[in-house]
Structure formats: structure tokens, C-alpha cells
Amino acid sequence: MLDQLTQVSMLVSDMKKAVNFYSYVLGLPVITKSDKSAEFRTEGVTLAVKPRGQAAGTGTTQITFQVADLEVVFNDAKRRGAKVLIPPRTVEAGRLAQLADPDGNVIELFEPEA
Secondary structure, three states, rough: OOOOOEEEEEEEOOOHHHHHHHHHHHOEEEEEEOOEEEEOOOOOOOEEEOOOOOOOOOOOEEEEEEEOHHHHHHHHHHEEEEEEEEEEEEEEEEEEEEEEEOOOEEEEEEOOOO
């Protein structure tokens, strides 16, 4: 049985753009950073980005961050240059919005119903 997810790794085409997006645009604290990888702190799970290798697939990644105030987080990310895929909207379980990172990976922001 799997107990807990502790890290999500994403392959990126440009480390500098990825580090800027996740640290500046989304505001995640950097744990470690080098030319070969960068890790960011989130609550409970580490997000890692690594350069895309020649053998990498072409699938799209989507990750979801739960947030306390969708409008505040969304507007801050948008102001800092995030590409908007889906503006904030109400869904069955709460509210969500989607952004894209520099590689087109989908970053979903989700605020659950109170």
C-alpha cells in the first residue's frame, strides 16, 4: 500500500524560466536549485523541476494546488505574468482556475467549498 505522495517531478525545457515561474509567479519557496534540478516547498509535497531529456515524452502534466482564497492567488499569479487557461469559476466542489507554466503544463488552483 502506498502511504503518502512526497514529491512530484516535472520535466521542463528551460530551467531558468521554470524556476522563475514557480518561485516568483506562484511564490513557492525554493528548497534547492542547480542547473540539473530545482525543488520547491509546498505543504506536504515537494515539487521538483528537471531539464527535459532527449527521451522525454510529450504528455502534458497537470498539478493542482489547494488554496484558501482563489481570487487572491489567481490575481497575484496573473499580475506576475502567468498565462491564464481558465479564469476562476465555480464547480461542484468549490472554485477553480487554471494557469500554464512556460512549458504549457497545467497548474490548477482549487478553493474547496467552505
